[in-house]
Amino acid sequence: xxxxxxxxxxxxEIFFIYLFCxxxxxxxxxxxxxxxxxxxxxxxxxxxxxxxxxxxTIMLTxxxxxxxxxxxxxxxxxxxxxxxxxxxxxxxxxxxxxxxMIIMALSYFVSLLLNIYLSISLMVxxxxxxxxxxxxxxxxxxxxxx
Numbered sequence: 770x771x772x773x774x775x776x777x778x779x780x781x782e783i784f785f786i787y788l789f790c791x792x793x794x795x796x797x798x799x800x801x802x803x804x805x806x807x808x809x810x811x812x813x814x815x816x817x818x819x820x821x822x823x824x825x826t827i828m829l830t831x832x833x834x835x836x837x838x839x840x841x842x843x844x845x846x847x848x849x850x851x852x853x854x855x856x857x858x859x860x861x862x863x864x865x866x867x868x869x870m871i872i873m874a875l876s877y878f879v880s881l882l883l884n885i886y887l888s889i890s891l892m893v894x895x896x897x898x899x900x901x902x903x904x905x906x907x908x909x910x911x912x913x914x915x
Contacts, residue, residue: 772856774844774865774912775872783869784876786836787901790829791880791894797822799887830900837908848912862912869905873898 775783801819804812818825851861877898884891 772864773868774840774847774861775868779840780868780872783833783836783840784872786832787873787876788879790826790833790897790901791877792883793829794822794826794894794897795880795884795887795889797825798889798893802889826897827900830897830904833901833904834908837904838911841908841911844912858913862909865912866905866909869908870902873901873905 797819800815801822804815804819807813807816848861852858877894880894881891883889884893
């Protein structure tokens with residue numbers, strides 16, 4: 770992808786951040802299902818962690834916000850140069866949005882394989898998709914030329 774703002778290392782980093790969020794959410798749901806009603810010491814310990822599953826998952830999504838913010842601030846000069854060369858701001862934003870969505874979708878599909886392996890519903894990570902889409906839309910606004 771010659772015109773991409775993402776370099777290979779950036780793609781890998783955001784892919785694994787998305788994947789980490791999806792996998793942690795799936796593993797917490799799996800642990801909740803496995804240790805539900807368990808009277809053992811480890812079961813009660815895991816249940817006490819699983820009670821905060823939503824909070825843990827939302828806090829992990831802040832990794833995506835941090836990455837998007839750092840990525841945009843690192844690429845300010847490149848965005849300005851692309852604009853001077855002749856690309857429009859809309860083209861730069863559109864390409865960034867599409868590539869971010871593709872990377873997120875790939876990590877979601879990899880996490881679906883884990884969900885299938887663990888026999889978890891395929892819909893458990895769906896709310897994370899909507900959260901990440903909002904994050905991507907907000908970060909797309911940050912791709913601007915000053």
